[in-house]
Amino acid sequence: MRLAVAILLLLLVTSVADARTVVERDSRGAVRAELSYERSGDGFSSSFAHFRLRIFENAKPVLDRRLATCGRRCRRYAPAGYGSSRSVHIRDLNGGRPEVFVDLDTGGGYCCWVTSVERRTSHGYASSSKSWGPKRPHLTNLGGGRMLEFISYDDRLLSPYGCNFCWRFLPHVWQVGHDGRFRDVTRHFPTRVRPGARALRHRYFHASRHDQDVKAMLAGYVTAAHLLGTPRTGWRLAKRAYRRGELADRRGRYDFCPCGRGWIPRLRRLLARWDYR
Secondary structure, three states, X not given: OHHHHHHHHHHHHHHHHXXXXXXXXXXXXXXXXXXXXXXXXXXXXXXXXXXXXXXXXOOEEEXXXXXXXXXXXXXXXXXXXXXXXXXXXXXXXXXXXXXXXEEEEOOOOOOOEEEEEEEEEOOEEEEEEEEEEOOOOEEEOOOOOOEOEEEEEOOOOHXXXXXXXXXXXXXXXXXXXXXXXXXXXXXXXXXXXXXXXXXXXXXXXXXXXXXXXXXXXXXXXXXXXXXXXXXXXXXXXXXXXXXXXXXXXXXXXXXXXXXHHHHHHHHHHHHHXXXXX
């Protein structure tokens, strides 16, 4: 018994001793940001804790905030790339004063990337955040103006249709306004959506020709058609599938019913709820 206790204490001391503080930094003009956290374990089983963000202006501290964890719903946050790439950035996202934003991973087998943005106000810094799903967003300048865009993907079809590949064909484009809110501006950039829409349409016809289940990729294509402003094209294909009996319950891998007659009304309700108008 004493030996077992001694071994447990040794393991605990080793784990604590192995923990080390990591500080990531970025700067732009007079603004400097530091993200610090504790990292323990090796490269195969690293864990992270005690995330803290500090912002300095002209070398003076103006913000010192501990970043929350996601509680019981998932593991603790992990930094971008699990420490292999920088998580904290300073960029001018909307043609105003530069914002500080942090990319974190909530862990788990599927979800999720989260971006937390700190923007300067007359009273200090205000924060906003966005959860992106399973794929880290990419920041770029699609329009060539002063607004920058986050490119992400819509993974909401996974739950009602089990479509674990559809979200890869549904890119979404977001901008951060001066009020810190994330706004979906995907419809302004149809060239980002068309390749995915074509791929989903091709998958549908391939599955239809080979008498395979079409429901998952068809839901994705109808969704993409809404993004492109051509919803009737998507619904015509859905009605074709219904007439051919392709929306029936096959009890296959992707049969998340109601099927048959109830399939189209359900998808309409979901798209309305998700603001695909």
